[in-house]
Amino acid sequence: MTQTAPRPLDGITVISLEHAIAAPFCTRQLADLGARVIKIERPGSGDFARGYDQRVDGLASHFVWTNRSKESLTLDLKQPAASGILDALLAKADVLVQNLAPGAAARMGLSFQSLHQRYPRLIVCDISGYGAGGPYEK
Template identity: 80%
Template sequence: MKPRPLDGITVISLEHAVAAPFASRQLADLGARVIKVERPGVGDFARAYDTRVKGEASHFVWTNRSKESLTLDLKNPDALAVLMDLLKNADVLLQNLAPGAAARMGLSFEALHEKHPRLIVCDISGYGDNGPYRD
């Protein structure tokens, strides 16, 4: 198999819906190992948009191909510790949680940079950090 541009890159993604799943799918297509972190019990709500692909939503299957997935309740300190352990070997943290949610969990660039100076932290919002559609 021909090498791809992002072979050897690991992305940890806290994602749901469209923006981050689509971005991380592009990274996976380019060779990155993408580990999608989902909420226990329900996972990414986009799984339930329809049931056309073997019981899962076509949108979900399309935006999440080539990814690994695990569930972590990031409100639980033990689960957050697992995520922090994953970040030790990661190259990128990608997230599209509600505005400010990642920062409240200690997952902002400022909070992570000292421990993980080479980690790229990417915050995505479908509607921006401020403005009428922020929430």
């Protein structure tokens, strides 16, 4: 029987609201290091990066590469019922990673300030491909 060596992030759970490049690449690294990554996708199309090309069984090669080793869950975060599901996930999670449009996470009550009161041990990571406050922020 082959036994695998423990990885640095074994036992860590990451919830990710991600699309395109920055956050999916980040959480892929976390998954490679052993974290359980649960990617939350919008209903219908999910992550728009799925459609960049169709090289891997109809999915974009980029999408497959950045999302390996992840679980995926469809939630419409604009619907009230989804907030209960997301709250249950965050209550057991160690990390939230998001790269939504600037200000979108805060408008949904997912800023560090809002989440820290409910989940004091949760690490919140906001990623922007273009930085905050710079000329390309929006």
